[in-house]
Amino acid sequence: MKRAFVLLLCGLFVGCSGSLKPTEETAGVTVNSATPDQEAAAHTRPLRLFIFDCGRIRFESVAGFGLSETDTAIRELAAPCYIIDHPKGQLLWDAGLPSDLAKSSGWISRGDGVDVALDKTLAQQLEEMDLGFDLDSLEFTAFSHIHWDHVGAANDVSSSYWLVQQGDYKAFLDPIGTSVPAIDPTLLVAMAERPTRVLTGDHDVFGDGRVKLISAYGHTPGHQVLYVDLADYGPVVLSGDLYHFPVSRTNRVVPLFNVDKPATLAAMDRVEALVSESDADFWIQHDLAHFLSQQKAPEFYQ
Numbered sequence: 243m244k245r246a247f248v249l250l251l252c253g254l255f256v257g258c259s260g261s262l263k264p265t266e267e268t269a270g271v272t273v274n275s276a277t278p279d280q281e282a283a284a285h286t287r288p289l290r291l292f293i294f295d296c297g298r299i300r301f302e303s304v305a306g307f308g309l310s311e312t313d314t315a316i317r318e319l320a321a322p323c324y325i326i327d328h329p330k331g332q333l334l335w336d337a338g339l340p341s342d343l344a345k346s347s348g349w350i351s352r353g354d355g356v357d358v359a360l361d362k363t364l365a366q367q368l369e370e371m372d373l374g375f376d377l378d379s380l381e382f383t384a385f386s387h388i389h390w391d392h393v394g395a396a397n398d399v400s401s402s403y404w405l406v407q408q409g410d411y412k413a414f415l416d417p418i419g420t421s422v423p424a425i426d427p428t429l430l431v432a433m434a435e436r437p438t439r440v441l442t443g444d445h446d447v448f449g450d451g452r453v454k455l456i457s458a459y460g461h462t463p464g465h466q467v468l469y470v471d472l473a474d475y476g477p478v479v480l481s482g483d484l485y486h487f488p489v490s491r492t493n494r495v496v497p498l499f500n501v502d503k504p505a506t507l508a509a510m511d512r513v514e515a516l517v518s519e520s521d522a523d524f525w526i527q528h529d530l531a532h533f534l535s536q537q538k539a540p541e542f543y544q
């Protein structure tokens with residue numbers, strides 16, 4: 243049984259605008275300069291998960307997703323960004339549509355049967371909300387994968403380690419040679435400046451088991467999902483593009499543009515096993531109806 247949904251406004255939460263900042267990095271382990279009491283308090287402080295609207299995508303056909311046109315009536319997707327606020331810093335998980343789209347209002351045609359819209363950049367949203375962190379103070383950045391609709395605010399990030407799976411990192415270094423579709427290198431320019439940890443499997447982001455990157459290759463060579471163990475809400479899996487539609491999950495449908503179909507199916511099995519074992523809530527990130535039902539920043543899940 244799912245734990246009770248708990249929602250708190252930022253202003254009601256002590257410590258909302260401040261967190262212990264790391265002062266030293268040792269072999270990939272973040273070390274705080276806090277006192278033992280502060281350390282203990284920080285360790286038990288609940289995680290907070292913020293959801294941001296980072297754009298919409300709409301299209302005429304779902305054929306590219308491996309579906310027939312009658313499998314689903316959905317033709318519009320959400321493109322959220324998420325920030326996990328941990329006592330040791332913040333993790334940005336996915337960065338939505340390209341920030342430049344916010345310079346225009348309404349839908350913009352990409353010319354390939356896909357329209358996109360972005361009301362406000364993630365940086366603008368964070369500035370207005372004044373949550374105590376922004377894209378200049380993040381500890382970590384990770385994308386589910388490096389497709390253009392998941393890295394759109396990457397060039398606005400001026401802090402943090404980039405946590406990337408090896409397959410996507412190779413595609414980042416050589417997008418033409420690796421022929422991974424839907425990569426726009428101009429959106430990833432700033433990532434070349436970030437200190438980078440190239441991963442070859444699952445990774446415990448803060449070292450306490452509460453925020454974990456789970457490798458789920460196949461959509462791209464370095465696709466991953468995020469497991470977050472929230473104290474009150476319970477565990478949740480943010481599934482990147484493992485599925486784009488609920489029917490894709492029900493029927494185990496692999497998009498035509500995935501780089502590796504068997505790996506995708508294996509990733510589905512692996513992630514679904516994790517969901518069953520942990521009784522985690524499962525979020526299909528592009529599921530617009532689900533996204534609309536969720537609480538957005540400055541409210542949060544914890």
Ligand SMILES: [Zn+2]
Nearest residue numbers: 389391392483
């Ligand atoms: Zn996507």
